[in-house]
Structure formats: C-alpha cells, structure tokens
Amino acid sequence: MARIGFVGLGNMGGPMARNLVRAGHAVTGFDIVPETLARAAAAGVAAAVSAAEAARGAEFVITMLPAGEQVREAWLGAGGMAAASDPGAVLVDCSTIDVATARAVAAAVGRPMLDAPVSGGVMGAEAATLTFMVGGPAEAFARAEPILKAMGRNVLHCGEAGAGQAAKTCNNMVLAATMIVTCEAFVLAEKLGLSHQALFDVMSRSSGQSWSLTTYCPVPGPVPGSPANRDYRPGFAAALMAKDLGLAQEAARAAGVETPLGAQALALYRRFVEQGGAEADFSGIIRMLRGGG
Ligand code: NAD
Numbered sequence: 376m377a378r379i380g381f382v383g384l385g386n387m388g389g390p391m392a393r394n395l396v397r398a399g400h401a402v403t404g405f406d407i408v409p410e411t412l413a414r415a416a417a418a419g420v421a422a423a424v425s426a427a428e429a430a431r432g433a434e435f436v437i438t439m440l441p442a443g444e445q446v447r448e449a450w451l452g453a454g455g456m457a458a459a460s461d462p463g464a465v466l467v468d469c470s471t472i473d474v475a476t477a478r479a480v481a482a483a484v485g486r487p488m489l490d491a492p493v494s495g496g497v498m499g500a501e502a503a504t505l506t507f508m509v510g511g512p513a514e515a516f517a518r519a520e521p522i523l524k525a526m527g528r529n530v531l532h533c534g535e536a537g538a539g540q541a542a543k544t545c546n547n548m549v550l551a552a553t554m555i556v557t558c559e560a561f562v563l564a565e566k567l568g569l570s571h572q573a574l575f576d577v578m579s580r581s582s583g584q585s586w587s588l589t590t591y592c593p594v595p596g597p598v599p600g601s602p603a604n605r606d607y608r609p610g611f612a613a614a615l616m617a618k619d620l621g622l623a624q625e626a627a628r629a630a631g632v633e634t635p636l637g638a639q640a641l642a643l644y645r646r647f648v649e650q651g652g653a654e655a656d657f658s659g660i661i662r663m664l665r666g667g668g
Contacts (some may be wrong), residue, residue, distance in 0.1 A: 376399055377522060379431035382449055382456065383470070384415040384425045387493070390500040391469070393418040398525035405429040410518035424491035425461035428495045435522050436460050437467045442618070443476035450480050465519050467491050470506070471620045474540045475629060477510065480534040490536060490563060492543040492594045496611050504528045508546075510538030533563070544626050547619040551640040554587040561594050565665075571596055593658035605661035608631030614653040617644040 377400050381392040382423065386405040395402045396419040403427065404420040406412045416422040426449050430436045440446050444467055449458045450457045460466060466488040468477065470543035477490040489511035499505040505527035509516055516532045523530045533542045533645035557579055564574045575597035579589050591610070592598035602610040627634045 377435055378433045379403070379522065380423075380429040380431070380436040380456070381420065381439070381440040382406070382429050382437070383441075383445075384411050384420070384499050385441075386438070387500045389415055390438060390497070391419075391437075391505075392420050393522075393525050394500075395522070396420060400525070401524070402437040403429045403433065420528045422431050425454060426456050427454045429622035430464075432457035432461065433464055434461070435465050435467065435519065437469060437522075440468075440470045441471035442470070446470050447476060447480055451483055462508065465489070465515050465522075465525075469493055469518055471543055471619060471622070472540060474537045474626050475542045475543065477624040478537040481511065487512045488536065489515055489519055490539040491519070492539050493527065494543065494546065495527070496609075502527070507531065508533050508539040508542040510534055510536050510540065510542075512652070514584075515657075523588055530638070540622075541626065544619065544623040544666070548623040548634065548637040548640065550587065551620055551644065552636045553585040554591065554593065554658055555640055555643060555660060555664070557583075557585065557587045558593045558658070558664050561661060561666050584636070591656075591658050591663045602656035602658055607655045607662075609654070610658070612653065612661060613644055613647050613655050613657045617641065617648050617653075622645055 379395055379400050379402045381402050381404040384392055384404050392402050392404050392415055402420045403423050404415045405423040405426050412422050437451055438446060440449060468492050471492045481488040489509050490508045491509045493507055495505040495507040503526050503547050506529040507527050509532050519528050544617045558570045580585060592601045593603050593604045604607060623637050624641055647663050650663060652659055
C-alpha cells in the first residue's frame with residue numbers, strides 16, 4: 376500500500392483515483408470544484424483542502440489537470456505541490472500538455488518527475504485499462520510503474536522528460552488523420568453506391584485498416600460499440616482532439632518540422648468544433664464532411 380496524493384479528479388482523474396483506492400492505496404485528493412471532490416470522497420478518496428495538502432507526506436503525487444497552464448500553476452505556483460511534497464516522492468503528471476511545458480516544469484521542479492499522459496479515454500480510466508506513455512528518469516519510472524499499473528494495462532517508458540507527451544502528440548496526430556480519411560472514404564462510398572458494411576469488410580482486411588476503422592468506425596453498424604451507434608456521444612470529444620492537434624502543431628513548429636496533414640487535421644477539427652461539434656465524439660466529423668465541409 377502506498378500513500379498517494381491525487382490532484383484533478385475530473386472525468387479521467389476521478390475514476391483513476393478510484394482505481395488506486397480499489398487497489399488498496401491510501402489516496403488523498405484535491406479538486407478546485409467542491410462537487411467533484413465530494414464525488415471522489417464518496418469513492419474512498421480522503422479530501423484535502425488544497426493541492427499542497429494532498430501532496431504533503433505522499434510517496435507518489437499525481438496530477439490529472441486540463442492543460443499546461445494548470446499543471447505549471449499546480450506544481451510551481453504559490454503553495455505549489457513541488458514545494459509541499461516530500462523530497463523522496465515520485466512526481467507524476469498524467470495530463471495531456473505540450474512537450475515544452477512538460478520539460479520546463481520537470482526542470483523547474485528540480486527533482487525526478489514523470490510526464491505520463493494516457494490514451495484510452497474515460498472508459499479506459501474506469502476499467503483501469505489505460506495506456507500510459509511515460510517520460511522521465513528510469514529510476515522514477517521503475518518506482519511508479521506498479522502504481523500506474525493499478526490504473527492501466529500498458530505502461531511504456533518512452534525516454535527522458537517530455538518523451539511521454541511527445542509520444543502522445545504523435546499518436547493523436549495519426550489518429551486524427553486516419554479518422555478523417557476513413558470518414559472521407561465512407562462518404563465517397565455512399566456516393567458510389569457502396570454499402571458501409573461492404574467497405575468495412577474490405578478495408579478491415581486490407582491495407583486501409585486502422586484503429587479508426589475497426590474500433591471507432593465512424594458509421595453505425597459494422598462496429599456495434601463505436602460512438603456512431605449512439606449518435607456520436609463520446610468517446611473522445613472533438614474539442615479534446617482539437618486541443619491535442621494544437622499541441623502537435625506547437626511541437627512541430629518548435630521542432631521546425633512540417634506536418635501538413637496534421638495542420639489540415641487541426642483546421643478541420645477546429646471548424647467542426649466551431650460548427651457545434653465540440654461535445655460530439657471526434658468520429659462525428661463525418662457529418663461535417665458529408666455536408667461538403
Ligand atoms: P476534466 O476537465 O474532466 O478534469 C480536470 C479536473 O481538474 C477538473 O475536475 C477541474 O476542476 C480540475 N482542476 C482544474 N484546475 C485545477 C487546479 N488548479 N487544482 C485542482 N484541480 C483543478 O478533464 P479530463 O477529461 O479529466 O481530462 C484531464 C486530462 O486528461 C486533460 O489533459 C485531457 O486532455 C486528458 N485526457 C482526457 C481524455 C478523455 O477522454 N477525457 C483522454 C485522454 C487524456
């Protein structure tokens with residue numbers, strides 16, 4: 376059993392903290408929204424009055440916050456967790472943030488810190504089947520691995536500080552592009568008189584196969600569990616995909632790399648979000664593409 380401080384108990388952090396409690400750990404949590412904190416407390420998380428209090432005395436301190444700004448503030452701001460946490464504690468940020476901020480926060484904290492963003496969404500958080508992509512020192516990774524395994528199925532060490540965020544940003548850029556082109560293929564097939572099922576049967580056994588097709592198929596029918604079968608309720612909201620694609624473009628600019636398909640994917644998801652698709656699953660972009668968007 377470990378003493379764990381957990382800050383940010385929202386859609387992802389709430390079930391992740393719950394799974395740590397279920398695994399027998401003593402979890403002290405904090406969230407700025409009182410109702411969110413109360414929900415976590417009902418699931419066995421001890422409620423702290425501040426992020427610093429959640430961090431104090433913990434062997435592992437974990438954050439699951441919206442974006443880089445909140446991560447920087449929570450760790451380094453006045454009353455921040457870096458100062459409050461024990462010098463020997465393993466510090467882990469599971470939020471999806473930009474690579475530059477992940478590296479800057481780890482450097483400013485001045486102690487071993489891991490960036491450990493996840494894929495698998497809210498369903499993965501609830502079922503403890505997340506994939507963690509982890510950057511930071513090997514020794515801190517080895518200590519954190521059993522704790523992360525209580526929340527996920529795959530825990531992958533990707534390299535030094537920022538490598539977890541780099542892996543996440545590259546993965547999601549590919550995910551967005553394959554989803555868009557898969558949607559385009561279904562829309563084209565509709566116009567060519569080819570059924571959804573026929574195209575699925577061919578592509579899922581051919582070189583057009585992808586996760587976007589076989590797990591998140593953007594039309595109802597071929598994959599019964601995909602969001603298309605429940606009117607595109609997420610799943611993975613388009614607003615979050617637009618956020619992740621923005622992070623990928625920031626990273627590409629900073630690295631001096633051209634990613635034209637990634638840039639186009641960001642432009643399309645931004646347009647989908649502006650047209651009211653923010654809360655829809657990201658596969659719902661097929662509706663915009665059908666409309667000629
Ligand atoms: P969320 O908005 O539901 O949760 C974030 C929580 O952080 C909220 O409860 C909020 O009140 C709290 N918070 C904000 N600032 C705080 C502060 N200073 N101190 C304490 N608490 C604070 O978001 P989420 O869906 O849980 O996502 C969290 C992170 O995980 C994001 O970076 C997101 O990109 C990433 N992510 C989300 C998904 C998903 O499907 N939802 C999947 C993979 C990764």
